[in-house]
Amino acid sequence: MDLGLKGRRALVCAASKGLGKGCAMALAAEGVEVMITARGAEQLEATAAEIRAATGATVHTLAGDVTTKHGRDAILAAWPETDILINNAGGPPTGDFRDWDEEAWHKAVEANMITPIMLMKAYVDGMIARGFGRVVNITSGAVKAPIAVLGLSNGARTGLTGFVAGLARQVAPHGVTINNLLPGQFETDRLAGTMAAEAKRSGKTLDEARAGALATIPARRFGRAEEFGKTCAFLCSDAAGFIVGQNVLIDGGKFPGTM
Ligand code: NAP
Numbered sequence: 001m002d003l004g005l006k007g008r009r010a011l012v013c014a015a016s017k018g019l020g021k022g023c024a025m026a027l028a029a030e031g032v033e034v035m036i037t038a039r040g041a042e043q044l045e046a047t048a049a050e051i052r053a054a055t056g057a058t059v060h061t062l063a064g065d066v067t068t069k070h071g072r073d074a075i076l077a078a079w080p081e082t083d084i085l086i087n088n089a090g091g092p093p094t095g096d097f098r099d100w101d102e103e104a105w106h107k108a109v110e111a112n113m114i115t116p117i118m119l120m121k122a123y124v125d126g127m128i129a130r131g132f133g134r135v136v137n138i139t140s141g142a143v144k145a146p147i148a149v150l151g152l153s154n155g156a157r158t159g160l161t162g163f164v165a166g167l168a169r170q171v172a173p174h175g176v177t178i179n180n181l182l183p184g185q186f187e188t189d190r191l192a193g194t195m196a197a198e199a200k201r202s203g204k205t206l207d208e209a210r211a212g213a214l215a216t217i218p219a220r221r222f223g224r225a226e227e228f229g230k231t232c233a234f235l236c237s238d239a240a241g242f243i244v245g246q247n248v249l250i251d252g253g254k255f256p257g258t259m
Contacts, residue, residue, distance in 0.1 A: 022229030184251020
């Protein structure tokens, strides 16, 4: 299936590892010129080299913190227009709601709500003017079914989801789609961190914590960044132009609802 993405240009935030990297790789494989960002320059350059070698695509890099205004300004200066925007950043820490002070909440809201909103604000008018745009926000299955220890994520990402529901309908008449991609549990560094935290919290071994998590996933495995990336590339395609303002859950069947 030709996704019609050849020659497009994409900004993939927080993409030196994990789900962001999966998205960048899948887009590059479709002939998209990509700009990838992350804070750590060394891993970022290694990932860019890996994507170039695997796909032959042009891959640009920019090291910086996307969750700060300074970091976002640097991205906008280096990549002023984009056809495709993949919003992503690290997730907030796990914990108990009693431990999260105002600063923790401000950080979570800045990273997982304000940052993607500011980047959409910066890029969608250019997309509208050119009559084509695709935005995919990497959020979390926690938006559909809250995860108690991830209250900061439940709250901040649901705020983003509400905003996107409105904006997606405003930009849709101009060939611009905005959708959210909701990961369940994917085998990444982030999962290793949340599993270690869960083992500590529950007094289980890491293997027991992982087995407990796997038992709740009908597919009986964690997701792979590559399959997440391919779903993202599809949402960016011409074929997905009628998919507007959706929350696409990719979780191996973990969410038990009929819809
Ligand atoms: P990951 O494997 O830890 O990768 C995170 C990537 O983001 C790295 O490239 C990291 O590089 C970059 N990054 C982190 N903070 C950044 C910042 N402030 N500015 C720029 N880049 C930053 O994580 P992941 O599993 O791919 O998760 C991606 C997102 O999906 C997170 O928000 C996570 O909470 C969410 N999510 C993941 C899962 C899962 O099971 N994996 C489930 C639900 C939701 P640097 O550290 O060098 O910046």
